[in-house]
Amino acid sequence: xxxxxTSFSPEYxxxxxxxxxxxxxxxxxxxxxxxxxxxxxxxxxxxxxxxxEDYLMLWATLVAMVECALGLIYGPPYGLGRHIQAxxxxxxxxxxxxxxxxxHFYDIAIGFTKLSVLTLYYRIFITRTFxxxxxxxxxxxxxxxxxxxxxxxxxxxxxxxxxxxxRGKCINKEAFTYFTNVTNMVTDLWIFSMPIPVILxxxxxxxxxxxxxxxxxxxxxxxxxxxxxxxxxxxxxxTDFTWDEASLGxxxxxxxxxxxxxxxxxxxxxxxxIIKDKIQSTVKSxxxxxxxxxxxxxxxxxxxxxxxxxxxxxxxxxxxDGLSGGTGGETVVEVSAQxxxxxxxxxxxxxxGIMVSRAFTQSSAHDILSVAAxxxxxxxx
Numbered sequence: 001x002x003x004x005x006t007s008f009s010p011e012y013x014x015x016x017x018x019x020x021x022x023x024x025x026x027x028x029x030x031x032x033x034x035x036x037x038x039x040x041x042x043x044x045x046x047x048x049x050x051x052x053e054d055y056l057m058l059w060a061t062l063v064a065m066v067e068c069a070l071g072l073i074y075g076p077p078y079g080l081g082r083h084i085q086a087x088x089x090x091x092x093x094x095x096x097x098x099x100x101x102x103x104h105f106y107d108i109a110i111g112f113t114k115l116s117v118l119t120l121y122y123r124i125f126i127t128r129t130f131x132x133x134x135x136x137x138x139x140x141x142x143x144x145x146x147x148x149x150x151x152x153x154x155x156x157x158x159x160x161x162x163x164x165x166x167r168g169k170c171i172n173k174e175a176f177t178y179f180t181n182v183t184n185m186v187t188d189l190w191i192f193s194m195p196i197p198v199i200l201x202x203x204x205x206x207x208x209x210x211x212x213x214x215x216x217x218x219x220x221x222x223x224x225x226x227x228x229x230x231x232x233x234x235x236x237x238x239t240d241f242t243w244d245e246a247s248l249g250x251x252x253x254x255x256x257x258x259x260x261x262x263x264x265x266x267x268x269x270x271x272x273x274i275i276k277d278k279i280q281s282t283v284k285s286x287x288x289x290x291x292x293x294x295x296x297x298x299x300x301x302x303x304x305x306x307x308x309x310x311x312x313x314x315x316x317x318x319x320x321d322g323l324s325g326g327t328g329g330e331t332v333v334e335v336s337a338q339x340x341x342x343x344x345x346x347x348x349x350x351x352x353g354i355m356v357s358r359a360f361t362q363s364s365a366h367d368i369l370s371v372a373a374x375x376x377x378x379x380x381x
Contacts, residue, residue, distance in 0.1 A: 008085050017081035017246045024250040025071040028064070028257035036061040039264040042271060053119035057263060060112035064256040067105035071253055074098020079242045080249060087242055095242060096163035102252070103152055109256035110184055111145035114191055117219065117263050121195060130198055137191060144187065148180060174237040181233060185226035188259070192219035215269060219262035225255045 036057055043054055050058075074080075078095040079087035087095075118138045122131055151171065153159075161168025199212045229251040235244030265272075 008083070013083060013086040015083060015243075017243070018076035019081075021081040021246050021250060022072065022076050025068050025075060025253050028253050029068045032061050032064050032257055032260050035261050035264045035268070038271070039267045042268050051119075051123065053116045053123065056112055056116035056119055057260070060109050060116055060256070061260055063105050063112065064109035064260060067102060067109055067256065068253050070098060070102045070105060071249060074102065075249060081246045082242055084240050084242045092242065093163050093165060099245075099249075100152075100162050102249075104149065106252050106256065107145060107148040107152070107180070110259065111141055111148075113256060113259040113263055114141045114187065117191055120263075120266075125195065125198060127198065130194075133194060137187075137194070141187065144183060151176065174233060177233045177236050178230070181226055181230050185223050185230075188223050188226065189220060192216065192262075215266045218265060219259060222255060222258040222262060225251055225258050229255065
């Protein structure tokens with residue numbers, strides 16, 4: 001595998017990406033642990049128990065962290081990020097063996113993250129047609145995991161030929177990697193776009209529907225990593241694969257990480273908004289005058305937390321259904337499209353899912369003006 005290094009200049013042989021690879025294999029471990037740990041805390045503190053989707057996410061996170069750890073163990077120490085001409089043959093074999101194990105963990109982490117998202121969909125949306133789509137997609141993902149593992153497990157005969165320990169017959173690694181990446185990217189696009197038509201069809205304010213679409217569609221950003229990964233697949237078949245596979249290895253570690261972060265976001269979103277508002281409040285209290293700070297403090301004492309969360313609470317949607325009873329009256333429909341694990345204004349149905357409740361309210365122009373005047377008076381005091 002390694003060629004005669006005497007025909008290459010010392011500068012060429014000294015080139016190295018090992019520091020970069022080590023850093024980008026290490027960072028996802030902390031991000032994945034923090035994100036999923038936060039999710040588990042948020043769910044358990046609000047509901048008291050974890051759902052099936054949370055256990056799937058815990059497993060996916062553990063596998064993704066082990067994947068990165070394997071990259072650190074078998075990657076840079078055995079030549080990933082260096083030219084193959086500068087690596088001993090034994091090290092090249094150890095790198096290929098580690099890459100083989102790394103690929104198994106990559107497939108499992110990606111697959112179980114998808115299953116966690118689909119399980120959350122099944123809990124939230126109770127429409128029969130949508131649930132049928134969820135189950136069908138979950139079956140496809142399970143089949144994808146099995147096919148990937150079987151093909152990878154028997155990719156060479158004997159399997160030792162995968163890392164060059166012996167001669168044997170192997171599958172086309174480049175074609176297999178392209179197939180894995182393309183099917184993975186298409187599945188991601190499908191899964192993260194599934195709820196959008198349902199959300200757009202809700203009778204709710206436009207702003208809240210946009211926030212809901214953002215919450216469930218942000219996972220499509222992982223497709224950008226998959227697309228970038230496609231441009232580096234050539235490294236698998238390169239003669240200098242220890243050098244050319246460095247970028248592919250980094251993206252293979254970050255793709256599961258990105259999917260996990262996006263899948264956890266809807267469940268920790270409320271906490272993130274509260275933190276953001278508290279930071280903004282602190283900055284304002286430092287930069288504004290003492291009178292503004294005192295007024296802000298008084299307002300917080302009077303009504304508890306009243307940050308931007310009340311305007312960005314994706315779990316609660318209001319809209320009139322047109323059943324007005326006359327002048328000044330309207331029917332308010334509240335739609336909760338929130339997982340049962342959240343604590344924001346949720347009355348959980350036994351079956352789990354979207355809850356619709358109706359409440360008749362009546363107001364007059366005099367009432368509205370009175371409320372507005374009261375609010376202005378409180379601000380000026």
